[in-house]
Amino acid sequence: MLRYLIKRLLFMVPMLLGITLISFVVIHLTPGEPGILDAEMNPKVTKEVRERIRSFYGLDKPLHMQYYLWLKRIIKLDFGISFAPDRRPVIDKITERLPITITINIFSMALIFIVGIPIGIYCARYKDTPLDKFLTAFVFAGYATPTFWLALLMMILFGVYLELLPISGIKSFHFHELSFVEKIIDMGKHLLLPVCISAFGGLAGISRYMKSSLLEVLRQEYITTAYAKGLSENIVLKKHALRNALLPVITILGLSVPGLIGGSVIFESIFSIPGMGQLFYMSVMARDYPTIMGILVIGAFLTLLGNLLADIFYAVADPRIRIG
Amino acid sequence: MIVRIALIPVLSFLLLFGCSQKKDITLYEDTGTPSYGDTIVTASIGEPSNLIPLLSTDSPSHEVASFIYNGLVKYDKDLNVIGDLAESWKFSDDNLSITFFLRRNVKWHDGQPFTARDVMYTYKVTINPRTPTAYSGDFLLVKKAEVLNDYTFRVTYDKPFAPALISWSIAILPRHLLEGKDITTSPLTRSPIGTGPYKFHQWIPGDRIILVANENYFEGKPYIERYIMRIIPDSATMFLELKRYSIDMMGLTPLQAVKQTDYPKFAREYAKYRYLSFGYVYMGYNLRHTFFKDKRVRQALSYAINKREIIDGILLGQGVEATGPFKPDMWAYNKRVRKFEFSKEKALQLLEEAGFAKGSDGRLYKNGMPFEFTLLVNQGNDVRIRCAELIQKRLSDIGIKVNIRVIEWASFINEFIDKRNFEAVILGWSIPNDPDIFDIWHSSKQGVKELNFIGFENREVDELLVRARHTLKKEERQRYYFRIQEILAEEQPYTFLFIPYANIAIHKRFKGIEPAPAGIMHNFIKWYVPEGQRRYITHAPLSH
Numbered sequence: 001m002l003r004y005l006i007k008r009l010l011f012m013v014p015m016l017l018g019i020t021l022i023s024f025v026v027i028h029l030t031p032g033e034p035g036i037l038d039a040e041m042n043p044k045v046t047k048e049v050r051e052r053i054r055s056f057y058g059l060d061k062p063l064h065m066q067y068y069l070w071l072k073r074i075i076k077l078d079f080g081i082s083f084a085p086d087r088r089p090v091i092d093k094i095t096e097r098l099p100i101t102i103t104i105n106i107f108s109m110a111l112i113f114i115v116g117i118p119i120g121i122y123c124a125r126y127k128d129t130p131l132d133k134f135l136t137a138f139v140f141a142g143y144a145t146p147t148f149w150l151a152l153l154m155m156i157l158f159g160v161y162l163e164l165l166p167i168s169g170i171k172s173f174h175f176h177e178l179s180f181v182e183k184i185i186d187m188g189k190h191l192l193l194p195v196c197i198s199a200f201g202g203l204a205g206i207s208r209y210m211k212s213s214l215l216e217v218l219r220q221e222y223i224t225t226a227y228a229k230g231l232s233e234n235i236v237l238k239k240h241a242l243r244n245a246l247l248p249v250i251t252i253l254g255l256s257v258p259g260l261i262g263g264s265v266i267f268e269s270i271f272s273i274p275g276m277g278q279l280f281y282m283s284v285m286a287r288d289y290p291t292i293m294g295i296l297v298i299g300a301f302l303t304l305l306g307n308l309l310a311d312i313f314y315a316v317a318d319p320r321i322r323i324g
Numbered sequence: 325m326i327v328r329i330a331l332i333p334v335l336s337f338l339l340l341f342g343c344s345q346k347k348d349i350t351l352y353e354d355t356g357t358p359s360y361g362d363t364i365v366t367a368s369i370g371e372p373s374n375l376i377p378l379l380s381t382d383s384p385s386h387e388v389a390s391f392i393y394n395g396l397v398k399y400d401k402d403l404n405v406i407g408d409l410a411e412s413w414k415f416s417d418d419n420l421s422i423t424f425f426l427r428r429n430v431k432w433h434d435g436q437p438f439t440a441r442d443v444m445y446t447y448k449v450t451i452n453p454r455t456p457t458a459y460s461g462d463f464l465l466v467k468k469a470e471v472l473n474d475y476t477f478r479v480t481y482d483k484p485f486a487p488a489l490i491s492w493s494i495a496i497l498p499r500h501l502l503e504g505k506d507i508t509t510s511p512l513t514r515s516p517i518g519t520g521p522y523k524f525h526q527w528i529p530g531d532r533i534i535l536v537a538n539e540n541y542f543e544g545k546p547y548i549e550r551y552i553m554r555i556i557p558d559s560a561t562m563f564l565e566l567k568r569y570s571i572d573m574m575g576l577t578p579l580q581a582v583k584q585t586d587y588p589k590f591a592r593e594y595a596k597y598r599y600l601s602f603g604y605v606y607m608g609y610n611l612r613h614t615f616f617k618d619k620r621v622r623q624a625l626s627y628a629i630n631k632r633e634i635i636d637g638i639l640l641g642q643g644v645e646a647t648g649p650f651k652p653d654m655w656a657y658n659k660r661v662r663k664f665e666f667s668k669e670k671a672l673q674l675l676e677e678a679g680f681a682k683g684s685d686g687r688l689y690k691n692g693m694p695f696e697f698t699l700l701v702n703q704g705n706d707v708r709i710r711c712a713e714l715i716q717k718r719l720s721d722i723g724i725k726v727n728i729r730v731i732e733w734a735s736f737i738n739e740f741i742d743k744r745n746f747e748a749v750i751l752g753w754s755i756p757n758d759p760d761i762f763d764i765w766h767s768s769k770q771g772v773k774e775l776n777f778i779g780f781e782n783r784e785v786d787e788l789l790v791r792a793r794h795t796l797k798k799e800e801r802q803r804y805y806f807r808i809q810e811i812l813a814e815e816q817p818y819t820f821l822f823i824p825y826a827n828i829a830i831h832k833r834f835k836g837i838e839p840a841p842a843g844i845m846h847n848f849i850k851w852y853v854p855e856g857q858r859r860y861i862t863h864a865p866l867s868h
Contacts, residue, residue: 032734049458050773056456085374085381087508096529152560160567167568168561169531169554173365173860269557274530278557282371287734 008311012304019300020074020293024067027284027292033059034083034287057083070290074297080290084283090294093279100170101263101275104194109256111199112206117249119203120210124218125237135207143204151197151270158193166190168272194271198264209252214245254310258302352593352832356854360537363550363860364834364851366573367562371530371555375516377495378450378457379508388553390845391535392433393495393518396424396443396477401840401847403654403757405490409438409519410477413489419796421468421480422489428475430542432498433523440477444469445499447479449507456508462491486793486801487760521546521849530555547852548834550860569593572831578642581827594829597839600653601826604646605708605752606818607699607715611779613747615695622816624674626664628722629715633666635822638710642827646820648809649753649761653841655798656759658806661813671722688723696725697747702736708750711821715750741777755823757842759805762789765812780817833857 034057054060058069073080079090119139123132159167166172170190178186217223218241226236263277276295283291372385377393380386396410407413410424430438449455450463465488468480481488498517502510516524521543522535535551554571556562563580565571567590576585581596607629609616616622635643650657680688680695688695701712709730716726731740740746753764763769766789769776785808792804812818828844830837833853837844853859 030734031738048464049460052453052460053456053458056454081509085379085385086513087374087379088514152564155561155564160564163568167564167570168556168558171528171531173552173570270561272531272554272556272558272561274555278530 004315005312008308012308015304016297016300020071020297021067023296024070024289024293025063027287027289028063028066030287032287033057034289070293074293079294079297082283082291083288084286084291090290093291094276094294094298097274097276097279098261100273101268101277102260104191104198104273104275105260105263107191107195108199108202109253109260111195112202113253115199116203116206117210117246120207121214121237121242123207123211124214127215139204139207142200142202145201147197147201147264148266148270150200151193151267154193154197155270165193168270170273194267194273198267206249206252210245210249213248214241217241217245220244251310251313254313255306257306257309258299261298261302352857354854354856355835356856358547358836358850358852359855360545360547360852361549361855362833362853362858363552364548364573365552365554365571367554367556367565367571369555369557369559369562372533372553374513375524375527376497376507376510376513378446378455378459378497379513381458384553384555388533388535389495389516389518390520391522391551391848392516392520392524393497394520395493395495396426397489397493399490399493399757399842399846401838401842403842408493409443409496410492415796416480419484420482421478422492423472423476423478424492426475426477427542430519431540432500432519433517433538434498434501436498436500438496438498438519439474440471441474442496442499443477444471445503446494446497449497449502450494459494462487463494484794484796486796487758490758522551525550541849543849546849547836548848566594566829569831572834574829576827576829578638578640578824578827581642581829582640585829593832595832595837597828597830597837597844598642598825599839599841599843600644600651601824602651602757602843603752603754604649604651604823605711605750605821606646607711607821608749608751608778608818610744610747611781611817612744613697614693615690615697616747618678619815620674620678622819623664624671624678625719625724626816626819627667627674628671628724629718629819629821630666631821633718634711634714637714638707639822639824643822643824646823648812648820649755649764650759650805650809651755651823654755654757654759656802656805658809661809663813664816664819668722675722682723686723687725694725695723696727698727698729700736700740700746700749701728701730702751703730703732707824708752712750742772744777744779750821759801760793761808762793765789765808778817780815782811782815785811831859833859 033054051060058066061069070080079094082088082090082093116139119135123135126132155167158165166189170187172178172186172190175183175186223236223241226240227233231239261276263273263275263280265277265281267273268275268277269281279291280295282288283295368384368387370382370384372380372388373382374380374385375389375392377386377389380389394409396408397405397413398408400406407427409427409430411427413422413424415422424440424443426438426440426443432438447463447466447469450457450460451466465481465485466479467482468478470478470480472478479488479492496519497507498512501512501517514527518524519542521538521541523538525534525536527533532555533553537546537549539545554565556565556571559577562571562574563584566574576596581598585591585594585596607625609622609625611617631645635641635645644652647661647663648658652659675688675695678690680690683689683694699712699715701708709728712726712728716728719726741749764775765780765782765785766776767781767783767786770779788804788808792801792808795801795804826843830844834851835854836847836851838847840846
């Protein structure tokens with residue numbers, strides 16, 4: 001087991017290097033350069049000024065030198081200074097936006113599991129009933145509906161017509177004047193729509209997964225045995241079937257760890273949520289290489305870590321995997 | 325059971341409507357008297373990047389900075405240059421140097437006095453090669469800058485330079501906080517200190533920026549107590565926030581201005597203002613192209629394009645036809661230039677003169693080559709993309725095939741414009757307040773990354789441009805620019821399409837707004853909300 005673990009950990013290093021190398025090359029090959037993109041076609045920006053800005057960012061050095069310098073910094077966990085005009089440390093920009101993205105993702109994931117799993121169980125148990133068909137249609141509608149469209153409709157309904165919920169942002173105008181409880185309510189009101197809408201899109205996956213894995217289990221012989229013992233359907237389902245059926249679902253939970261720090265650009269833009277998606281999008285648009293690389297490295301690391309964790313859990317559960 | 329189920333919709337109905345707030349219907353018609361207080365909430369698609377304007381090129385940064393800093397001079401509402409931090413100025417007899425006499429008793433927001441040494445610092449940091457700024461161009465022409473005393477500052481140029489005076493509208497930075505430090509990492513980039521009408525209060529990243537009125541402002545304290553810029557990255561969301569009355573001021577698209585805000589409830593709450601924006605849209609030809617080399621071909625295309633249709637159909641009437649690189653309410657604008665009214669016949673006649681003939685398939689040919697070209701448009705600009713479609717239709721009517729290609733901005737510039745790898749493009753220029761258009765039209769400006777990318781070469785224009793920028797007499801400059809516009813209208817290196825109107829909705833409780841050629845923000849510090857119409861309480865002291 002220990003050897004397996006060390007092997008897997010060592011294998012992560014070249015993987016991570018490969019990911020950074022490819023991302024580094026790809027983003028540097030995209031047309032456009034940081035700092036001057038806003039100033040394209042601006043009569044006041046002369047050629048000399050451009051050269052000056054290029055050398056300021058070290059863009060006049062050859063690409064492999066730039067990568068080497070970047071790598072040297074990242075090994076010391078120094079993410080560098082952003083190329084955006086604000087010139088802030090990349091790590092500040094990321095940590096300032098992480099909490100809100102993680103909060104929304106945790107809430108919406110919780111909602112997905114709380115709603116999705118019962119739907120899946122119901123659909124498996126009462127397969128082919130009208131309600132099963134309706135729920136299936138419902139979760140697929142959620143999957144198929146474009147988020148931005150649904151979000152806008154909900155904003156018009158709850159924000160403009162009913163004036164019940166705020167339209168966008170995460171804090172009210174007078175947030176600093178509120179008491180602690182009011183602050184929580186205020187944030188809750190702001191987050192209600194984003195969380196619900198992002199969860200709506202994710203219901204299909206988890207409920208379908210739950211349904212099919214439960215159906216699979218229900219076909220097993222030990223379930224027949226359990227029925228044969230004279231157990232009630234409730235107990236068979238809860239005690240024998242569900243536990244086994246939940247295992248793959250829990251694996252999904254593990255695999256969605258890296259997803260926690262990712263945000264959707266469209267979604268965050270519509271609700272004006274200053275999260276990771278927007279940061280990444282804006283960095284790409286401004287060709288802010290250090291920030292892009294910072295986010296990619298963290299994302300890649302978490303993905304690899306998530307994979308590793310999932311593999312370890314598998315290995316713990318299933319001895320056959322340990323050999324490989 | 326049935327009763328219980330039936331109750332749910334009723335209850336939720338009550339729940340939904342029971343909580344909805346009642347809005348007080350206030351009449352905003354009463355203009356009242358100016359009083360101090362209230363807050364204006366605006367919104368921006370992008371977040372400002374850096375509040376030292378020298379280091380940023382994005383418009384949200386400059387918008388916020390314009391409340392915080394002053395230049396030595398500024399434009400008044402009719403676009404005349406007037407003093408800002410400089411009380412007055414004097415040109416030397418040879419027109420080579422300008423002496424600025426600065427206001428006394430101006431204080432930085434931290435209480436330090438403002439002096440000529442701040443101006444000197446700003447100049448020095450701007451031309452410092454280590455400062456990553458886009459604005460050093462005009463200042464590299466300065467031969468000598470001197471501080472004569474605390475309140476007198478003089479700059480000398482090699483040649484008289486017409487845009488020199490207005491280049492000093494650049495935001496003056498506080499020397500006492502910046503000198504000897506690396507400006508790019510200064511805390512002032514996130515919490516600026518200036519001399520302007522508003523003081524920086526708070527920046528919640530990704531969310532909003534809050535400014536408060538500067539009670540010691542040298543032109544008097546602004547009436548509106550607080551200015552908040554919310555960052556709302558999606559324009560549809562921003563419009564919903566406007567409809568919910570949670571933002572007070574927003575620029576509207578033509579569709580929003582004409583159709584989507586045309587209902588009584590909106591009209592009760594918001595006033596709409598309109599002025600000509602500082603920019604025009606054109607179709608530019610690559611003048612190295614075999615067909616476009618010929619002036620008659622370009623003129624023919626200008627005749628064949630129906631500008632009126634573009635303005636009415638795409639801008640919903642919110643624009644005027646452009647005839648040259650200036651807008652009609654500028655002093656440099658020449659209205660007596662050749663105009664190209666939509667006419668298929670004239671277009672065809674000119675093309676015939678240029679050697680084109682209709683082939684059997686109804687298309688135009690010259691020496692066996694069909695008249696076909698690719699029109700480039702940048703992605704994300706719907707107005708321009710739709711313009712391209714109308715142009716495509718009109719030109720196909722006279723037998724010219726136009727292929728439209730929509731390209732992402734960075735590759736549009738780097739791969740096509742910079743490499744001169746295009747036949748025709750639709751682009752826009754902003755119209756500067758000062759009419760110096762040397763960089764766009766002078767034949768020497770054809771290098772990589774330079775702006776005369778279409779390759780326009782006209783000796784008379786070259787000479788006039790140089791003369792116009794090196795004289796300070798307005799009448800003389802006007803004469804030169806009038807002639808330049810005549811030549812451009814005759815040559816049609818671009819088909820000048822239109823100048824759009826800027827439409828702005830502002831909440832009706834704000835009074836004292838005066839639309840002018842300079843826009844509406846010129847007298848912002850005089851805007852006020854009468855006491856009875858205030859919306860936000862701002863008397864509570866703000867905690868720092």
